[in-house]
Amino acid sequence: xxxxxxxxxxxxxxxxxxxxxxxxxxxxxxxxxxxxxxxxxxxxxxxxxxxxxxxxxxxxxxxxxxxxxxxxxxxxxxxxxxxxxxxxxxxxxxxxxxxxxxxxxxxxxxxxxxxxxxxxxxxxxxxxxxxxxxxxxxxxxxxxxxxxxxxxxxxxxxxxxxxxxxxxxxxxxxxxxxxxxxxxxxxxxxxxxxxxxxxxxxxxxxxxxxxxxxxxxxxxxxxxxxxxxxxxxxxxxxxxxxxxxxxxxxxxxxxxxxxxxxxxxxxxxxxxxxxxxxxxxxxxxxxxx
Amino acid sequence: xxxxxxxxxxxxxxxxxxxxxxxxxxxxxxxxxxxxxxxxxxxxxxxxxxxxxxxxxxxxxxxxxxxxxxxxxxxxxxxxxxxxxxxxxxxxxxxxxxxxxxxxxxxxxxxxxxxxxxxxxxxxxxxxxxxxxxxxxxxxxxxxxxxxxxxxxxxxxxxxxxxxxxxxxxxxxxxxxxxxxxxxxxxxxxxxxxxxxxxxxxxxxxxxxxxxxxxxxxxxxxxxxxxxxxxxxxxxxxxxxxxxxxxxxxxxxxx
Numbered sequence: 001x002x003x004x005x006x007x008x009x010x011x012x013x014x015x016x017x018x019x020x021x022x023x024x025x026x027x028x029x030x031x032x033x034x035x036x037x038x039x040x041x042x043x044x045x046x047x048x049x050x051x052x053x054x055x056x057x058x059x060x061x062x063x064x065x066x067x068x069x070x071x072x073x074x075x076x077x078x079x080x081x082x083x084x085x086x087x088x089x090x091x092x093x094x095x096x097x098x099x100x101x102x103x104x105x106x107x108x109x110x111x112x113x114x115x116x117x118x119x120x121x122x123x124x125x126x127x128x129x130x131x132x133x134x135x136x137x138x139x140x141x142x143x144x145x146x147x148x149x150x151x152x153x154x155x156x157x158x159x160x161x162x163x164x165x166x167x168x169x170x171x172x173x174x175x176x177x178x179x180x181x182x183x184x185x186x187x188x189x190x191x192x193x194x195x196x197x198x199x200x201x202x203x204x205x206x207x208x209x210x211x212x213x214x215x216x217x218x219x220x221x222x223x224x225x226x227x228x229x230x231x232x233x234x235x236x237x238x239x240x241x242x243x244x245x246x247x248x249x250x251x252x253x254x255x256x257x258x259x260x261x262x263x264x265x266x267x268x269x270x271x272x273x274x275x276x277x278x279x280x281x282x283x284x285x286x287x288x289x
Numbered sequence: 290x291x292x293x294x295x296x297x298x299x300x301x302x303x304x305x306x307x308x309x310x311x312x313x314x315x316x317x318x319x320x321x322x323x324x325x326x327x328x329x330x331x332x333x334x335x336x337x338x339x340x341x342x343x344x345x346x347x348x349x350x351x352x353x354x355x356x357x358x359x360x361x362x363x364x365x366x367x368x369x370x371x372x373x374x375x376x377x378x379x380x381x382x383x384x385x386x387x388x389x390x391x392x393x394x395x396x397x398x399x400x401x402x403x404x405x406x407x408x409x410x411x412x413x414x415x416x417x418x419x420x421x422x423x424x425x426x427x428x429x430x431x432x433x434x435x436x437x438x439x440x441x442x443x444x445x446x447x448x449x450x451x452x453x454x455x456x457x458x459x460x461x462x463x464x465x466x467x468x469x470x471x472x473x474x475x476x477x478x479x480x481x482x483x484x485x486x487x488x489x490x491x492x493x494x495x496x497x498x499x500x501x502x503x504x505x506x507x508x509x510x511x512x513x514x515x516x517x518x519x520x521x522x523x524x525x526x527x528x529x530x531x532x533x534x535x536x537x538x539x540x541x542x543x544x
Contacts, residue, residue, distance in 0.1 A: 005529055007312065009312060049392075052389050053389060053392055053393055054339060056341070056389045056390060056392075056393040057343075058341055058342050058343075058390065058393070059384075059386070059387070059390050061389060096387070096389050097387075099388075102388045119395065120391075121392070121395070122388040122391060122392055124388060
């Protein structure tokens with residue numbers, strides 16, 4: 001299980017499900033100038049960038065991944081716009097070709113001889129921050145289920161889809177437990193769909209990352225998200241270990257009260273798939289010229 | 290009256306097999322085999338699938354290593370790789386790249402390399418090898434594996450080997466993983482150069498003692514081997530990766 005080779009003929013699917021409710025407009029981690037929605041949009045854009053780079057073969061992008069970015073708040077639907085607007089799921093080669101814009105910047109890197117040089121870098125943008133409305137988590141999960149059902153009909157073999165869900169609050173349209181379980185019951189010949197959840201918070205409570213049991217969780221909402229979080233397969237544990245994240249056999253793909261670094265690691269681990277080295281973009285921050 | 294001792298001469302019997310991943314074209318294969326029969330230098334390079342221009346980097350490393358006269362110290366090797374890397378990066382300057390190719394190129398290219406040089410001039414032939422990455426040399430004698438380098442067991446292979454980087458700023462740490470070794474040969478000895486999937490498979494079969502790998506690879510024709518490895522891939526007994534195998538048998542000459 002979770003061992004199928006990911007190829008163009010046998011791609012996998014990655015769905016990024018993002019809470020875009022009004023509370024995502026609140027400051028994050030004590031930084032009053034930075035909203036949760038800003039930070040999440042930045043991480044999602046970096047994640048898409050990294051998925052594209054992984055699939056780049058010199059001058060071609062090979063569609064090993066089919067990607068969906070679904071937001072929920074005032075509305076529920078694809079976060080892609082422009083050329084990709086209205087498309088629920090897009091092969092990564094097309095994601096590569098249609099960012100909304102590509103920002104240019106400079107980065108300082110070692111010159112290998114004790115000095116530093118500045119090199120140009122590109123930062124494509126596919127999604128903008130959004131924070132408005134309630135938290136229709138159940139409707140959003142139903143949308144994910146619908147996308148997965150369609151995709152799995154055409155791709156019944158291969159590495160199972162991964163859903164990375166990020167939220168900052170409780171569902172406003174009911175208990176997501178049942179629909180979450182239904183999503184986790186879908187799959188391919190190679191295993192069940194992986195649903196991972198990352199809850200972020202502005203509260204100064206202790207974060208809980210990749211727990212193995214419900215006992216340690218503080219409330220019913222945390223337990224609900226735990227129950228609809230898949231166990232991390234071995235490949236993902238290897239990626240977590242490379243990031244220095246304490247995840248063990250039996251750990252769920254679940255973070256509660258996460259901070260900014262939790263979000264980054266959640267996406268890095270969640271997209272590591274077949275055990276590939278996580279792309280550490282946090283080590284790769286720019287100094288704008 | 291003294292008699293001049295007649296020195297032994299040696300012949301090499303060479304076989305090579307190169308297979309792209311199942312379902313891919315030969316042009317997509319990123320494993321490269323190169324040799325120079327005059328100097329008895331052989332190399333296998335395996336371009337990292339995720340790297341930019343990996344096939345060209347592997348080709349450049351293998352071919353130029355086989356053509357050169359000496360790169361058997363770490364310092365020489367490091368200098369040589371830096372030069373090759375600069376030339377590779379220079380070749381990208383004329384390209385008009387998309388944002389993603391530009392980003393990918395920024396990380397440079399990566400490949401595993403195993404190179405071996407045989408000294409056949411004496412009564413007792415020998416080999417010297419240099420390796421960085423997970424392409425391997427296996428020295429076989431009378432059905433037994435005498436040595437395997439840089440990795441010596443099937444469990445040693447992983448998805449993140451230290452590779453030959455085209456970007457010399459990475460060499461400070463990567464060159465610490467270079468392995469240099471040598472050995473003596475006897476009549477009938479066989480040296481294999483293999484990229485990682487083949488080497489891992491070969492070591493596994495040797496560890497399990499369920500196949501005389503040397504005899505098998507030495508006696509089957511190319512078509513049989515291709516069919517065999519495709520079947521092994523489908524059965525999951527060998528990773529569906531590019532395969533490069535060079536078999537060098539050292540024989541006392543009858544001339």
